[in-house]
Amino acid sequence: MSGAGPSQGANRAPPGGSAAAKPHAWGDRASAIARDTLAARAPFDRSLLLVAPATAFMLLLFIYPFLYGLILSFEPAEGGALANYRKFFTTDNLWPTIWTTLRLALPATLINVGVALPIAYKMRVKSRWQRWITTLLVVPITLGTVLIAEGMLTYFGPKGWLAQFLQLLHAYDGSIRLTHNYWGVLISLVISGFPFAFLLILSYVTGIDPVLARAASTLGADAKAQFRHIYLPLLAPGLAMCFCLAFVQAFSVFPSAVLLGAPAGPTRVISIAAYEAAFEQYDYSLASAIAMIMGFVQLIIVAVVLWLRNWFYKGPVTGGKG
Secondary structure, eight states: OTTHHHHHHHHSOOTTHHHHHHHHHHHHHHHHHHHHHHHHSOOOOGGGGGHHHHHHHHIIIIIHHHHHHHHHHTOOSSSSTTHHHHHHHHOTTTTHHHHHHHHHHHHHHHHHHHHHHHHHHHTTSOOTTHHHHHHHHTGGGGTOHHHHHHHHHHHHSTTSHHHHHHHHTTSOOSOOOOSSSHHHHHHHHHHHHHHHHHHHHHHHHTTBOHHHHHHHHHTTOOHHHHIIIIIHHHHHHHHHHHHHHHHHHHHTOOHHHHHTSOTTTTTOOHHHHHHHHHHTSOOHHHHHHHHHHHHHHHHHHHHHHHHHHHHHOOSOOOOBOO
């Protein structure tokens, strides 16, 4: 019995030994948790690298030019940082270009969206003529603004085919002026912008499940009620986006205003003012300021349209196929 005492004393833990082992236990537990966290974390998805070219494209061709132009607009040749903006809004042949451009872009956008909506709504039902009619309606996309302007000068000019045809029928004996004025530019914007509006609205209207309309018809809703209470609310977000895209395209009008309008008169749009400042006056700072004002006006119109969309219809956009 007496020999067992020393061995038991040797195996006995020193005072405070359990407390000293606790930090090691907590450390081991934290390391285990860290290892489990790293193991549970998903590995890097290399497919995300496919986004790199698009990101570089956006940075080089959109973000960098915008930031460069914004900074350049506050570095005028003379005056303070806001000299270019002050000059634009105090010069009689600069600030009216905003109203001139709006007088062209807004009517053209309203006509394109207003005409494309009923046609796309009618074309939502598949038929043997749908593909041919759609092809004819989108042909102007392949022409371009310059070729459209050249054709309009041939057909709608004072000595064009339209004037000769109307005079041959004695339907109109006066001179027809549909070029080199406001109407020529407006017609060109409608011809070039209609296919985009039509294709966008057609994609939206064909995405609405037709079962909704059939269910409404069983409850006694006629075609007008179906369009008003089913299609139109579901089309509201798409129509708003279509209007915004068509407006931005029409607001940046330049070739049509030069070839078919009067660039020194009633069709002197804001893009022409920016072009003159950059390449005739060689004032790139003023041209950058005009471009910033141009983008700001577009942003205001887009914000108003999106606000009207939320006011017109609030709720989830449901009813799509699938």
